[in-house]
Amino acid sequence: SQQGEEDPQALSIQEGENATMNCSYKTSINNLQWYRQNSGRGLVHLILIRSNEREKHSGRLRVTLDTSKKSSSLLITASRAADTASYFCAMKTSYDKVIFGPGTSLSVIP
Amino acid sequence: KAGVTQTPRYLIKTRGQQVTLSCSPISGHRSVSWYQQTPGQGLQFLFEYFSETQRNKGNFPGRFSGRQFSNSRSEMNVSTLELGDSALYLCASSLGALFDGYTFGSGTRLTVV
Numbered sequence A: 001s002q003q004g005e006e007d008p009q010a011l012s013i014q015e016g017e018n019a020t021m022n023c024s025y026k027t028s029i030n031n032l033q034w035y036r037q038n039s040g041r042g043l044v045h046l047i048l049i050r051s052n053e054r055e056k057h058s059g060r061l062r063v064t065l066d067t068s069k070k071s072s073s074l075l076i077t078a079s080r081a082a083d084t085a086s087y088f089c090a091m092k093t094s095y096d097k098v099i100f101g102p103g104t105s106l107s108v109i110p
Numbered sequence B: 001k002a003g004v005t006q007t008p009r010y011l012i013k014t015r016g017q018q019v020t021l022s023c024s025p026i027s028g029h030r031s032v033s034w035y036q037q038t039p040g041q042g043l044q045f046l047f048e049y050f051s052e053t054q055r056n057k058g059n060f061p062g063r064f065s066g067r068q069f070s071n072s073r074s075e076m077n078v079s080t081l082e083l084g085d086s087a088l089y090l091c092a093s094s095l096g097a098l099f100d101g102y103t104f105g106s107g108t109r110l111t112v113v
Helices: none
Strands: A005-007 A010-014 A019-024 A031-037 A043-050 A055-058 A061-066 A071-076 A085-092 A098-100 A104-109 B005-007 B010-013 B019-024 B031-038 B042-050 B053-057 B064-068 B074-078 B087-094 B108-112
Touching: A005 A085, A010 A019, A019 A104, A031 A061, A031 A071, A043 A055, A043 A061, A043 A071, A071 A085, A098 B042, B005 B087, B010 B019, B019 B087, B019 B108, B031 B074, B042 B064, B042 B074, B053 B064
Parallel strands: A010 A104, B010 B108
Antiparallel strands: A005 A019, A019 A071, A031 A043, A031 A085, A055 A061, A061 A071, A085 A098, A085 A104, B005 B019, B019 B074, B031 B042, B031 B087, B042 B053, B064 B074, B087 B108
16 A cells, blocks of 8 residues: 555643654655644645655644655644644655545644 | 635435535636545545546546536536445645645535435
8 A cells, every 4th residue: 555654543642742643654755744634624734844855844843754764753842722633644656646644633631 | 815615515315326516626726636534444535637637536436426627616426326435525626736735625524324
């Protein structure tokens, strides 16, 4: 399968803590993106990191990319209850299809 | 500017019927992709359209079809509905064929009974 895989599948933390989720993939990529989905809604684009970048920041988000290990991580610092959602990594495969990982379900407890 | 609009939001159909879902992308976006989301299978790629041409297709049976119009609006059709087609169908638009970020609609929740 060329799908991305994420871990953990589910994560529960206290408000104010940091949350880290990981994504591994099998294909060569030009970029990797992270999306958030609140329950039953559409996905929202969070951040894009290109294959020649190692790290990228956006507000409380930090994304890293290791193309040699074919893996990426998303760190959310100082989490808030509003960060409760599912988080997905996405990438375009060598077959030119955009695929999404199975997602990490994050629960932030107030 | 307006976001991606999917209609209808909710739909209940009976097995064997057919259904048409609509997606209006962000103005100026020429690429529309469709995904099926279920708890068991996650997000599964259905189709990608760019300038009225299907660029790519996922591994779904021929009952699933789609098209894109000259104004970039897209429709997908599912014929001979099965219970397993119950899912959230998501449409994503982007400016071009490069994967530089999608804007998703809120989805159509299809329930087949």
